[in-house]
Every structure is written in C-alpha cells, then in structure tokens.
Amino acid sequence: xxxxxxxxxxxxxxxxxxxxxxxxxxxxxxxxxxxxxxxxxxxxxxxxxxxxxxxxxxxxxxxxxxxxxxxxxxxxxxxxxxxxxxxxxxxxxxxxxxxxxxxxxxxxxxxxxxxxxxxxxxxxxxxxxxx
Ligand code: ZN
Numbered sequence: 001x002x003x004x005x006x007x008x009x010x011x012x013x014x015x016x017x018x019x020x021x022x023x024x025x026x027x028x029x030x031x032x033x034x035x036x037x038x039x040x041x042x043x044x045x046x047x048x049x050x051x052x053x054x055x056x057x058x059x060x061x062x063x064x065x066x067x068x069x070x071x072x073x074x075x076x077x078x079x080x081x082x083x084x085x086x087x088x089x090x091x092x093x094x095x096x097x098x099x100x101x102x103x104x105x106x107x108x109x110x111x112x113x114x115x116x117x118x119x120x121x122x123x124x125x126x127x128x129x130x131x
Contacts, residue, residue, distance in 0.1 A: 006098055012067035018074055020056040029118030030059075031125040033110045035103060038065035040114045042073065051080045062107050064100070069111035071095040076115070084119050087112060089130050 022043040030041030038061025047053040055077055057069040075095060076084050092112050093100070100108055109130040117125035 006096075008071075009063055009067040009096060009098070012070040013063040016057075016066065016070040018056050018070050018077075019058055021058050022054055022056050027118045027121075029114050029125065031110065031114045031117065033061070033065065033106050036062055036065065036107050038062060038107055038110050040065065040069050040111045042069075042111070042115050042118055044076075044118065046081060049080075050082070051078060052076050052084065053078075057111060061110075064096070064104055065107040065110050068092055068096055068108045072111045072115060081119055085116065087116065092130075 021041070022045055025043035026046040027044040028041065030039070032039050038059065040057055040059040040061070042055065042057045044052055045054045055073045057073050059066065059069065072092060072095060076087075089109060089112070092108055096108055112130045113125040113127070116129040120129075
C-alpha cells in the first residue's frame with residue numbers, strides 16, 4: 001500500500017499543520033473507524049459571520065486518516081458553515097488525489113464524517129453524511 005501513498009499524504013501525516021485542539025471552541029465532535037483503529041476529533045471556532053474562523057483536528061491512526069483530516073481542516077478555514085455542510089466524498093478524494101479501495105475509503109472519510117456530524121450538531125456520525 002505504501003507505494004500508492006502520494007508524497008503529499010506522507011507530508012501531511014508526518015507534519016500536520018492543523019493538529020491540536022481549540023479551546024474554547026464552538027463545535028466539537030469525535031468518532032472512530034473501527035475497521036482500522038483510526039480516531040479523529042475536530043474542534044472549530046465559528047465567527048459572527050457564520051464562517052469557520054479556525055479549526056483543528058486531533059487523533060491517531062493510519063496515514064490516510066490523519067492526512068485527510070489535516071487536508072480537510074486546512075480547506076475549511078474561512079469557509080461558511082453552510083459550505084462545509086455541502087462537502088462530500090469527492091471533495092476529500094480531490095484533496096488526497098489518489099484512488100482508494102473500500103477499506104481505505106473509510107479511513108479517508110472519517111474526518112469528513114466527524115466534521116459534518118459536528119457542524120450539523122448531530123449526536124452520531126452516520127455514513128450517509130459522506131455520500
Ligand atoms: Zn485507517
């Protein structure tokens with residue numbers, strides 16, 4: 001699998017720019033991908049204009065799960081929450097820039113699932129959030 005990882009994924013995995021936890025924060029959510037053992041939590045601060053003023057992720061797991069979280073968080077800072085709600089599977093795949101099989105797809109989409117459950121204020125992160 002390693003030879004399929006593009007350099008950008010390794011780079012974001014090893015040197016994530018947005019790892020951490022915002023305190024205080026307006027939105028918090030966390031969830032796991034039991035298939036792989038990945039864990040992701042996100043914290044967001046939302047400005048008076050309804051846009052994401054800052055965001056961080058924390059967690060552990062495989063390179064795909066952590067790199068996609070870093071790329072995703074980077075991409076949403078400054079975006080209106082309404083736009084974040086519209087993000088889908090393809091947006092994450094575009095950020096990663098690689099094709100993924102069904103197992104790795106779960107890893108890649110965990111951060112999106114967590115993020116969307118958070119912005120929608122849901123108590124649970126369902127797979128339907130990332131279709
Ligand atoms: Zn994984």
